Every structure is written in C-alpha cells, then in structure tokens.
Amino acid sequence: MAEHAATLPPPPRDDDADEAEFTALLGALQGTARGRRFLEEFARRQRNADTVMVLDAVARIEARLAAQQAEPPPGAPTAAVDELVRIIDEGRAALAQAAEALAAVDALKAQFDTAGGPAAADTGAAPAPEPVHAPEPTRAAPPPPADVPPADVPAPEAAMIEPLPAAVLPTPAPAVMPPADEPPEEEAAVSLGQALLTEGMVTLPAPPAADALAALRRMTQADKLAFFS
Structure with a gap:
C-alpha cells in the first residue's frame, strides 16, 4: 500500500507569513464541508508520504545489514x-x-x-710415443749413355741405312712419398x-621444475x- 500511495510535495512555506492569516484561512476551510474534506485529504496524503519515506529508510537499513552478514569477517x-x-x-x-x-x-x-x-x-704418467719419421724417397738412377760412333769414321753402310733418330731418354717418374704415421692419440x-x-x-635425478x-x-x-x- 505504501508503494502505491500518492505523495505530494510539502507545501511551500513563507517565513514571513502572519500567524493570524494562517489561523483565519484554517477557520474558513473548517467552516465549510468542502473545506473540511480538503483538509482531511491533505492530511492523509501527507501521512502516506511520511510512511513511504520511513519504509524506504527501513529497506535500505535491512539491505545493508544483509550485505554485512554475507561478507566473511576480516x-x-x-x-x-x-x-x-x-x-x-x-x-x-x-x-x-x-x-x-x-x-x-x-x-x-x-x-x-x-x-x-x-x-x-x-695413465697420465705413461711415456709419450716416439715420433715416426717418414723414409726418404729414393731417386731413380739416370739411364746409361748411348754409344755413339765418332764422326770421323764413316759407317760402311751409311748410304744404305737411314739415320736412326736420337735416343729418347726415359723421363724418371716422380717419387711417391708415403704418408707419415700419425702418433696415436692418448686416451682420456x-x-x-x-x-x-x-x-x-x-642415473642422476632430474632437476626440480x-x-x-x-x-x-x-x-x-x-x-x-x-x-x-
């Protein structure tokens, strides 16, 4: 009922109003039946407005208490x-x-x-192995010189025999050097x-994560x- 009650704003009051004028106006309203109904309706609506204000204040207090009870204590x-x-x-x-x-x-x-x-x-005190030297390559001996007859003595069959080409000396093959033996690596x-x-x-344990x-x-x-x- 309080929610649907009609509320009226409080009447404006003039601080300079004379008390005698207010009393005269009140007497004029009470002198007629219509004036008395007006005063009763005005009083009823003012009471409803006060009731609504009180109910709103009570509702706010109850909501605040409920919120405080729901929160855990610090x-x-x-x-x-x-x-x-x-x-x-x-x-x-x-x-x-x-x-x-x-x-x-x-x-x-x-x-x-x-x-x-x-x-x-x-193991660390063991003697180091001696270095191995590669053998020196042997050079090939030069070929023997060819026998050439002297130029003053004519060959008897020089006219019938064609001159032979000069002897071609064989080219010595290059010596192949064997690879040097590498010293064995020391085992750690x-x-x-x-x-x-x-x-x-x-097994070592895994480090913690x-x-x-x-x-x-x-x-x-x-x-x-x-x-x-």
Missing part, C-alpha cells in the same frame, strides 16, 4: 588459503627429499672419483663414476593470512 581463513597452505607444505616436503637425493649422489660421485684417482695418475682417463653414468647403472609458488611457500602463516585478508 582475518578468517578461507578454503583457498587452506589449499595454498597444503600445497606449500607438500612443496617443502618434496624439496627436502630432492636435497637428500642430491647429497647422496654427490657423496657417491666423490667416492667414485677417489677410487678412480690412482688409475688416472698411472675415464673415472669409475663416469663409466657407471655412461653405462646407465647410475620451476615452482611458481616458491615465493608464497617462503611466507609464514601470519604473512599468508595478512596477504590474503
């Missing part, structure tokens, strides 16, 4: 905070296990290096730890509550 832990705390605890446990595994691997590697130390020293000393890692008998919540895990419980509040 500083109270929520389900999200509890989940983050659980994840942080699990991450700390995983980091502790990874640190223990790395320490065991380092100790095992140190033992392997210590066991392979004398063998590596003996392999420790026992490297041999086990190469054969797959010992980058954790996006590392900064959050380093926070204390009080810091987490203050951060998410």
